[in-house]
Each structure stands twice: as structure tokens, then as C-alpha cells.
Amino acid sequence: MMFVTPRPELIFESGEGAWLFDHTGKRYLDFVQGWAVNCLGHCPPEIRQALARQSEWLLNPSPAFYNGPALKLAELLTRHSCFDRVFFANTGAEANEGAIKLARKWGRQHKGGAYEIVTFRDGFHGRTLATMSASGKPGWDTLFAPQVPGFPKARLNDLDSVRAAINERTVAVMLEPVQGEAGVVPAEIEFLRELRALTEERGLLLIADEVQTGVGRTGKLFAYQHAGIEPDIMTLGKGIGGGVPLSALLARETVCCFEAGDQGGTYNGNPLMTAVGLAVVQKIVSPGFLENVAATGAYLSQRLRDLAERRGWPGERGLGLLRALILPDERGPALVKAGLELAPTGLLINSPRPNLLRFMPALNVSREEIDLMLELLEGIIGQE
């Protein structure tokens, strides 16, 4: 395998719920879950059944034909959101590429060729050239230069910086309702409302990248619903597949301007993956599920706040089950390593910035598992 990141010298062989097991049989409590991907935990029965059943029927007739699971999933997503149509893809970056293309096409048709999309410092939208350019990760502007042009940057929760970035070439504003990779930084409710009002006033599209925040992660089905606003375009990834490659681009009818040949992809909307997405989303909209995510998120938040208070640390933040513990120094990577090496039970946590830890457990994580995570975490903090 090509080197792209340092990997620990172990091989994961199986998983169940909140647990991963490596080649030596050692178990790890997993609060990363494939980067907020396995929203129902490792190998949940819903996904195993959906894969087994669908694999006996049909894998991929080609995206140029309708298939049952894709239609059903599109119906479910549009029924539970403010959007009218869905385009399925395989990764978050690909869904965001689709959103960028759709906005540019709409700009050509309705705004005299406007194509610029205001995005945010420290934002993350993926690893293709266009989505890297849309991202505001420090250093990414020069990493694979030249960038794709047309993504001026504003600052999150600073409406004046958005106003300053808008000009006659602007067609849209795109943001994560909670900046995930930047360290779980929520957009303020008031900022989202003012941003929606500003974009409406200027005739601009509002694009919500909910690849990390969507599908129940924040305690609502979609994070934009916390602010009571309605974006024009939304992208989903990660959790929508519960662990398999599936993503989606959703838009309101008035924005759906793709013509034949503008957009596509060999695997897009294939029934094997959309059958899994259907099983996942059906579970997440089932009675009581989201209320439980919100309650479990509040519990995790409280436990993290207690830990911070006891140690005199800065605190925690987040929405639902996407949370970060702010550290007093840059010990994040050392804690991640200590968690991995902890025996007999390891702990998987993530440190997107050295001064914080991020927690993104399965949405059905139990309080006992949260308690155990904190016990393990206290152990590695103490042992340093």
C-alpha cells in the first residue's frame, strides 16, 4: 500500500458495535468509528441484512437506469428535509464537487456567469483539487498548486467577513454547520440565520456541507435544522452509508439545473450501497432514535465537562455526538498513541488539532460505553 499516513503496526480483523478487535485478539473501545462513519457501530445487523439481501437481487445495473433502493432512499431523504431532489455519489468530496458544479451551472444560467463560492477559513470539504481549494486548511492553498480558482475565504461566525468576500462574481456560500476537522467548531445559530438572510437578500445559494454533521450526528437528522433555516443545497457522506461508500447531493427544485451529461459516475446510486443507506436512514428516523442521540450527546458533554472542571482544563464543545475536549496543551497526539497502546483494552480517540480530542462514537453508543471511555481516558491522562 502506498504511504499516505503513518499507520500503527496492527491489523484490525473484526468489529462489533463499539468494539474493534486486532490480529492478536486485543480489543479497542472505538470512539472514532471510521471518522464518524459507522453511525450504527461496527457490523450492525441492519447493514449486514441489507447487504446480504440486496446482493442476492442486484448489484449495479448502471447509473443510467432507475433502481428500487435509490428511489426509496431519495424519497426518504427528501421527505425528511427541505430538499426536492437527490444525486447519489460515493464520497463526501464527490458530493461536494457535485454541489460546486451545480452552483456554477446555476450561476451561469441565473446570475450572468457568477461562479465564486465563498467558503471558510479552517473549513474542510474533501481531498479532490476543487474541494481542497474550497477547504480553508492552512497550507492547502499551496500544497498542490495551482488551486482551482473561485473560493474566496471568510471567517466562521463573522458575517462582515462574508459580506466583504461577496462581489458580482459570487454565486454561493458554502459551510459546515459544525467545522469538524477544524476541531468541532459550531457555526452559531444566529450566524446561520443571518447568513441565510444575507444570501437570500443577495440572491446567492447557501450550501450546507453536512458530510460530517448530517444523518443524526448532532442530535437532529440534519444540523441546519438546529437553526431553523433552509439551505438550497446540502451534501451528505460518512454516516449515510454507516460504513460503506455512499454520499448524496441534495437540492431544492429551483436549483436543479443539470442537463444530460453534466454529472454522473459509474457507481453512483448503485442499489447495493443505497440499500445500506436506506437501512441506515430508516433506523435513524425511527421513533426515539434522534431523541436518544441528543440525550446521549448531553451525557457525553456533561462527563467531559466534569473531567475538564476537575483538572482545571478549558472545557469541551460540540453538538450531539460530535464533541471535542479542549486540552491545556498540545498533548493530543500523545494521548491518541497512549490510548491505542493501552492494554488489555485499547481506546481509539482522535486529535484533529494537537490541543484537542474529538469524540465521534456510534450514535447508539451506550452510557456504560461512555463511562468506560472516560475511565480509560482518565487512565492515560493520569499515566502521562
Ligand SMILES: *Cc1c(COP(=O)(O)O)cnc(C)c1O
Ligand atoms: C470527511 C468530510 C468530507 C470528505 O468526505 P470524503 O468521503 O472523505 O471524501 C467533506 N466534508 C466534510 C465536512 C467532511 O467531514
